[in-house]
Amino acid sequence: MLRVENVKKSFDGELILKNIRFTVNKNEVVALIGPSGSGKSTMLRSLVHLETIDDGEIYIDGEYMVKNGKYGKPQQIRNIQRKLGMVFQHFNLFPHLTVRKNLELAPKLAKLDTDEAISQRSEQLLEKVGLGNRMDAYPSKLSGGQKQRVAIARALMMKPKLMLFDEPTSALDPELTGEVLSVMKELAAEQMTMVVVTHEMAFAKEVADRIIFMDRGEIVEEGTPDEIFQNPQNERTKAFLKRM
Ligand SMILES: Nc1ncnc2c1ncn2[C@@H]1O[C@H](COP(=O)(O)OP(=O)(O)OP(=O)(O)O)[C@@H](O)[C@H]1O
Numbered sequence: 001m002l003r004v005e006n007v008k009k010s011f012d013g014e015l016i017l018k019n020i021r022f023t024v025n026k027n028e029v030v031a032l033i034g035p036s037g038s039g040k041s042t043m044l045r046s047l048v049h050l051e052t053i054d055d056g057e058i059y060i061d062g063e064y065m066v067k068n069g070k071y072g073k074p075q076q077i078r079n080i081q082r083k084l085g086m087v088f089q090h091f092n093l094f095p096h097l098t099v100r101k102n103l104e105l106a107p108k109l110a111k112l113d114t115d116e117a118i119s120q121r122s123e124q125l126l127e128k129v130g131l132g133n134r135m136d137a138y139p140s141k142l143s144g145g146q147k148q149r150v151a152i153a154r155a156l157m158m159k160p161k162l163m164l165f166d167e168p169t170s171a172l173d174p175e176l177t178g179e180v181l182s183v184m185k186e187l188a189a190e191q192m193t194m195v196v197v198t199h200e201m202a203f204a205k206e207v208a209d210r211i212i213f214m215d216r217g218e219i220v221e222e223g224t225p226d227e228i229f230q231n232p233q234n235e236r237t238k239a240f241l242k243r244m
Pocket of ligand 1: 012035036037039040042
């Protein structure tokens with residue numbers, strides 16, 4: 001579903017992604033963990049082309065977004081972006097739109113379906129994330145956990161093939177993280193392909209099929225949750241997990 005090869009990216013002359021290479025298979029949940037500043041968000045943002053990489057390759061669902069450091073045509077990139085759903089740490093909802101309109105804006109602009117089908121889908125997805133009764137509320141009236149559940153439902157509206165989560169619970173009070181993690185667990189149980197940048201080690205252990213540990217712009221180690229959490233091989237992985 002996703003293949004990343006030899007990705008390099010600098011900010012202000014400093015190499016932030018050094019030579020990143022990993023794959024994510026269909027129906028797989030991959031947790032990307034690592035210390036603050038290791039490049040996890042930059043990697044994830046590069047997958048949706050919110051950041052531009054300097055070199056390397058990104059293939060999504062068999063199509064390339066960038067090959068040998070060269071990006072495809074704008075239409076090709078847009079086609080790939082439409083296969084991706086992204087959920088950010090700070091929700092990024094449109095404050096001037098109701099919950100329902102937050103969900104319906106992108107699919108209507110993209111003419112994904114008839115207005116009626118789009119409206120039915122937004123109702124179904126809001127029910128699914130437990131917010132069927134808040135469709136007409138504005139984001140400012142919602143708790144952080146509710147906002148993040150709206151953001152997940154909104155990302156699902158476009159029927160993504162791959163969902164990307166960038167620290168989806170880091171901005172939440174601890175008592176609100178559970179409601180967001182349980183929506184993500186449900187998605188994982190439904191075989192959604194997911195990449196999750198997270199500091200929630202318990203969640204990564206329980207839900208991820210594979211863990212990728214990044215440090216200082218490199219993938220240091222990857223493996224199953226058992227391999228990484230019970231028997232890490234690399235000293236940097238061990239030191240990180242000890243601190244968590
Ligand atoms: N737009 C930018 N301009 C300059 N430097 C940046 C920019 N975005 C990120 N960086 C730098 O790139 C490095 C990696 O940042 P990134 O946010 O990808 O790390 P991270 O592993 O996701 O960290 P965290 O867990 O704190 O979110 C950091 O040193 C950061 O300061």
